[in-house]
Amino acid sequence: MSVLVYVENADGRFKKSIFEVVSYAKSVADKLNTNLTAISVGDVSNDELSNLGKYGAAKVLKVSNERLKTFVNQAYASIIADAAKRENATVVVLANSFTGKGLAPRIAVKLQSGLADSAVELPEIDNGKFIVKKTAFSGKAFAHIELTSEIKIIALNPNSYQINEVGGEADVEDFQPQANESDFKTMVKEIVRAADKVSLPEAELVVSAGRGMKGPENWGMIEELANVLGAATACSKPVSDAGWRPHEEHVGQTGIAVSPNLYIAIGISGAIQHLAGVSSSKTIVVINKDPEAPFFKVADYGIVGDAFEIVPKLTEAIKAYKAHA
Amino acid sequence: MKVLVCVSNVPDTTTKITFTDQNTQFNTAGVQFILNPYDEIALARAIELCEGGNGSVTVINVGEASSEPTIRKALAIGADDAVRVNSAPRDAYFVSYQIAQYAKENNFDLILTGRESIDYNGSQVAAMIGEFLDIPSVSIIKKLDVSDNNATIHREIEGGKEMLSVPLPLVVSCAEGVAEPKIPNMRGIMSARTKPLQVVEPKEIEKISEFKSFETPAPRGTVTMIDAGDTEKLVSLLHSEAKVI
Ligand SMILES: Cc1cc2nc3c(=O)[nH]c(=O)nc-3n(C[C@H](O)[C@H](O)[C@H](O)COP(=O)(O)OP(=O)(O)OC[C@H]3O[C@@H](n4cnc5c(N)ncnc54)[C@H](O)[C@@H]3O)c2cc1C
Numbered sequence A: 001m002s003v004l005v006y007v008e009n010a011d012g013r014f015k016k017s018i019f020e021v022v023s024y025a026k027s028v029a030d031k032l033n034t035n036l037t038a039i040s041v042g043d044v045s046n047d048e049l050s051n052l053g054k055y056g057a058a059k060v061l062k063v064s065n066e067r068l069k070t071f072v073n074q075a076y077a078s079i080i081a082d083a084a085k086r087e088n089a090t091v092v093v094l095a096n097s098f099t100g101k102g103l104a105p106r107i108a109v110k111l112q113s114g115l116a117d118s119a120v121e122l123p124e125i126d127n128g129k130f131i132v133k134k135t136a137f138s139g140k141a142f143a144h145i146e147l148t149s150e151i152k153i154i155a156l157n158p159n160s161y162q163i164n165e166v167g168g169e170a171d172v173e174d175f176q177p178q179a180n181e182s183d184f185k186t187m188v189k190e191i192v193r194a195a196d197k198v199s200l201p202e203a204e205l206v207v208s209a210g211r212g213m214k215g216p217e218n219w220g221m222i223e224e225l226a227n228v229l230g231a232a233t234a235c236s237k238p239v240s241d242a243g244w245r246p247h248e249e250h251v252g253q254t255g256i257a258v259s260p261n262l263y264i265a266i267g268i269s270g271a272i273q274h275l276a277g278v279s280s281s282k283t284i285v286v287i288n289k290d291p292e293a294p295f296f297k298v299a300d301y302g303i304v305g306d307a308f309e310i311v312p313k314l315t316e317a318i319k320a321y322k323a324h325a
Numbered sequence B: 001m002k003v004l005v006c007v008s009n010v011p012d013t014t015t016k017i018t019f020t021d022q023n024t025q026f027n028t029a030g031v032q033f034i035l036n037p038y039d040e041i042a043l044a045r046a047i048e049l050c051e052g053g054n055g056s057v058t059v060i061n062v063g064e065a066s067s068e069p070t071i072r073k074a075l076a077i078g079a080d081d082a083v084r085v086n087s088a089p090r091d092a093y094f095v096s097y098q099i100a101q102y103a104k105e106n107n108f109d110l111i112l113t114g115r116e117s118i119d120y121n122g123s124q125v126a127a128m129i130g131e132f133l134d135i136p137s138v139s140i141i142k143k144l145d146v147s148d149n150n151a152t153i154h155r156e157i158e159g160g161k162e163m164l165s166v167p168l169p170l171v172v173s174c175a176e177g178v179a180e181p182k183i184p185n186m187r188g189i190m191s192a193r194t195k196p197l198q199v200v201e202p203k204e205i206e207k208i209s210e211f212k213s214f215e216t217p218a219p220r221g222t223v224t225m226i227d228a229g230d231t232e233k234l235v236s237l238l239h240s241e242a243k244v245i
């Protein structure tokens, strides 16, 4: 028996969300009195891999192969399922990232295993029952899903589990996967990453703005506030529909669901569809000129006033705070 | 080109979500059901790709008779025909299996789903269908073009995007950017009534998961209002009280 965690890399490095996933998987392994094995596919240095020991991985299986450098979801799914079998894994954990969402369902079918996507807490393991809490109804609710298959798969939401430093170095072992030729039909032509941007789904701090900003030309102050905070930027749906901001910034029920430590909503009314995607934020700040805006009902801190005056002032106040901190 | 679009019947986005039977059942009382917003995007792109006699669009739903208005809406928007697999959608594994079985018998070049259903939203169905059929799948795509039996795709990744080239047959799950949803016109609505809607019975598959109960998020405490002139106070509370900066 063991727990297997898939550690997805971005250009050879692991992001914070992966340390969360490893810490989570380690806690699952502890609950089951077993060891944690990680599997990495692609071009990652041995130092980076053995460092996963810090978060609880006893061993890391390393798959490095020219053809597997970039993510090919069919091939990766075959490899992870193969490793789960060879390691006798009863639980497979991965990140509920864009990549994880393409991968986990394929692994679930290969292993005929129940999949809890968007998990937000450790599983309840009790009397042979295995129940996972996950978000449902686009953030408007949580569901407790029981996985009854022999092998269970959990895809963990970002910002849902504390990183724990528990150990030292992990052993790195080469792993020779069995890959099928038919797994390589998908060709990655190009990857574009905006190096200086904080990725929204994983961001700890988010500055979000709505139609109250009047037009795209006024986003400079939003970006500046995000910059001084080191936050990601987001927006309401009408803003991306109007083309003021790109689609990938749209949060809400029909956009991205976020759960940062801090969500600052500027000139957003707080419609139910918007709140669905942001309600699991730990702290919410609302800036709106209308004291009756529904967003204030779910806010922790609120300022009634004109965003065009308040936002630059807030940016200055944060700069001053950072200069002293 | 034969295109299959998977459509789900979900609670309207304005629905306040509540549960009954000791929080084990979603309370459907008074709830309006709609075509899943992402599926509208998938359907719109399917119709565009088949325009001008370039192919046909079939929609499929795994659901009970109560989802027929949503299926008719998809026909009104422009799908050519529809299939309903007559069963409550147990979970993504069950739904994907049913769709894969139908697709196996009917050889589609392209299968489109929405990025996620806005109720149980697992973002699972597309990739599961791909695996059941042993064909490529790409989840959460933002752009889709097809020529010469090959698809060119943009997929979202954290902090960027990936450009892919994949041969058909293929399954993709569509997010915003793939197409603008289409609004049915009068002719569409009239013809939807007479377009074929076939009902097929589900196939058995083992059960591997089950929703046991639900809960709604705990209400937040009361809001602390801060004077518009006092942004320093907000910063200090974010630091000392909320501990987020
Ligand atoms: C099917 C469907 C799905 C949807 N999904 C989503 C979704 O996922 N995400 C989403 O966000 N929306 C979604 N919506 C839209 C949602 O219902 C609202 O229309 C939308 O969230 C409103 O955006 P907004 O708050 O930016 O704009 P508005 O509602 O126009 O609000 C603007 C706010 O700015 C304030 N304001 C104006 N000027 C200033 C100023 N100078 N300073 C400070 N404040 C100012 C106003 O008081 C107002 O509260 C969906 C709608 C439908 C029908």
Ligand SMILES: Nc1ncnc2c1ncn2[C@@H]1O[C@H](COP(=O)(O)O)[C@@H](O)[C@H]1O
Pocket (backbone or CB within 6 Å): B005, B006, B007, B008, B009, B036, B038, B039, B060, B061, B062, B063, B089, B092, B095, B112, B113, B114, B115, B116, B117, B118, B120, B121, B122, B123, B124, B125, B126
């Ligand atoms: N019951 C269903 N019948 C047909 N298609 C479905 C059903 N449920 C989900 N889908 C499709 O799968 C997509 C993703 O759903 P999900 O995996 O549940 O988030 C949806 O956008 C639909 O296209």
